[in-house]
Amino acid sequence: MVRIHSGVSAAMHYRDNPGFEPFGMTDTNPKGPITCGGPVDRHAMVIRCLTDTSVGSVRRQEQCGGGNMDNVARRAQELPYHYDDPAIMGDQLAFQEELYRFNQLHPTDVHGKDKQLRRMFASIGDECHVEVPAHSNWGFHHVRMGRGVYCNVNFTCVDDADITIGDWCLFGPNVVIATAGHPILPILREHHYTYAIPVSIGSNVWVGANVSILPGVTIGDNVVIGAGSVVDRDIPSDVVAVGVPCKVLRPIGQKDRDYYLRERRLDVHE
CATH class of the missing domain: 2.160.10.10 (Hexapeptide repeat proteins)
Structure with a gap:
C-alpha cells in the first residue's frame, strides 16, 4: 500500500499513476467516501481537492462533492465527515x-x-x-x-x-x-x-x-x-x-x- 503523507504527494501520485483510484473516486460509486457525481475529470478534481491548502477542511469537502452540506448532514447521509466537528460531538x-x-x-x-x-x-x-x-x-x-x-x-x-x-x-x-x-x-x-x-x-x-x-x-x-x-x-x-x-x-x-x-x-x- 502506498503511504501518502500530504495532499501534494497524493496529487502527484495520482497524476503519475493514472490507474490509481482513491477509494470512492468513481462515477459509478456514488456512495464512496468522496462523491464527485456525474462525468468529471477525476484527475483534475483530486489534484484540486488534495492540494488546496489555502482553505479549510470544510471547503475541501465541498470541492470534493459535498456541496453545501455540513458535517451533520454528511453523517446523516452516511458520507465521510469530520468527527471532531463540535456540531457532531454535541452531548x-x-x-x-x-x-x-x-x-x-x-x-x-x-x-x-x-x-x-x-x-x-x-x-x-x-x-x-x-x-x-x-x-x-x-x-x-x-x-x-x-x-x-x-x-x-x-x-x-x-x-x-x-x-x-x-x-x-x-x-x-x-x-x-x-x-x-x-x-x-x-x-x-x-x-x-x-x-x-x-x-x-x-x-x-x-x-x-x-x-x-x-x-x-x-x-x-x-x-x-x-x-x-x-x-x-x-x-x-x-x-x-x-x-x-x-x-x-x-x-x-x-x-x-x-x-x-x-x-x-x-x-x-x-
Whole structure:
C-alpha cells in the first residue's frame, strides 16, 4: 500500500499513476467516501481537492462533492465527515459520563444497573442484562435493544450511527459492534474523516466471544455467529456463520434439534 503523507504527494501520485483510484473516486460509486457525481475529470478534481491548502477542511469537502452540506448532514447521509466537528460531538461527553456511572456499579446491583441502562440506551426492553464493564462511543445513546438480551463483559458499541438489536440475543465476552470506519485513502484519515453506517441484528441471535461486527452489516433472526468471527457482510436468518471474514457455514436444521454440541444429544426441546 502506498503511504501518502500530504495532499501534494497524493496529487502527484495520482497524476503519475493514472490507474490509481482513491477509494470512492468513481462515477459509478456514488456512495464512496468522496462523491464527485456525474462525468468529471477525476484527475483534475483530486489534484484540486488534495492540494488546496489555502482553505479549510470544510471547503475541501465541498470541492470534493459535498456541496453545501455540513458535517451533520454528511453523517446523516452516511458520507465521510469530520468527527471532531463540535456540531457532531454535541452531548457525547455527557453520555459517556452516564456510561462511567454504570461501570462503577457493583456487578450484583441488578436494580441499579437496570435503572442506569434505561437512562443510557435509546430504548431497551425488559429483562436485559449488561455486564460491567461495557464500552460505547456515545454511551449507548444510539443503541436500541429489545427484550431479554444478555451482554457479557466488555460489550462494546461504536455507536456513531444507530445500532438495533432484537429480542433474546446473547453476546459473548469482548464483542464489538462498530458502525464507524475510516476511508482507505490515507490523506482523508489525516484530515479526520470518518463515516458511520447503521448495524441491525435480528432476534434470538447468539454472537460468540471476540466477534467484531462491522459498519453496515445486517444479521437476520436465529443466527449463530462463531467465536472470533469478523462480520463484514450481511448474514441471513437461520444459519450458523463463522470465520474471518464471516461466512455462512450451514443452515440450522434437524441436527440442531438432536444435538447441542458435537455428539452430545439433546434431552430438552423447548
